[in-house]
Amino acid sequence: MPRPKSEFDALYPCDFYAPAELLDDDAMYTVYEIARLLQDLDPDAELEAATEGVLLDWAIPWVLFHGDELVVAEPPSDEDPGYYGLKTGDEA
Numbered sequence: 001m002p003r004p005k006s007e008f009d010a011l012y013p014c015d016f017y018a019p020a021e022l023l024d025d026d027a028m029y030t031v032y033e034i035a036r037l038l039q040d041l042d043p044d045a046e047l048e049a050a051t052e053g054v055l056l057d058w059a060i061p062w063v064l065f066h067g068d069e070l071v072v073a074e075p076p077s078d079e080d081p082g083y084y085g086l087k088t089g090d091e092a
Contacts, residue, residue: 016062019066022034022038025085025088028085029084030080031059031060031082032056032081034084035058039055070084070086071086071087
């Protein structure tokens with residue numbers, strides 16, 4: 001149910017990183033690593049499953065929104081996630 005803005009102590013801009021600000025152009029990342037990076041965490045940071053789920057709620061739409069700036073690689077196995085990276089001039 002919606003809440004009045006007045007119930008909150010503070011309101012912040014809803015700014016997100018652009019892919020070039022977040023990702024190294026020579027690296028590929030899982031959506032889990034991107035989720036951590038969006039929160040200024042180390043990509044290998046240990047998180048509780050519930051926390052990781054919340055971060056994924058932010059990361060998945062970010063990946064979809066910025067899809068035209070990213071490339072995708074197949075996961076190493078069916079049990080692993082896919083990888084995303086910055087699109088450079090070398091990639092189609």
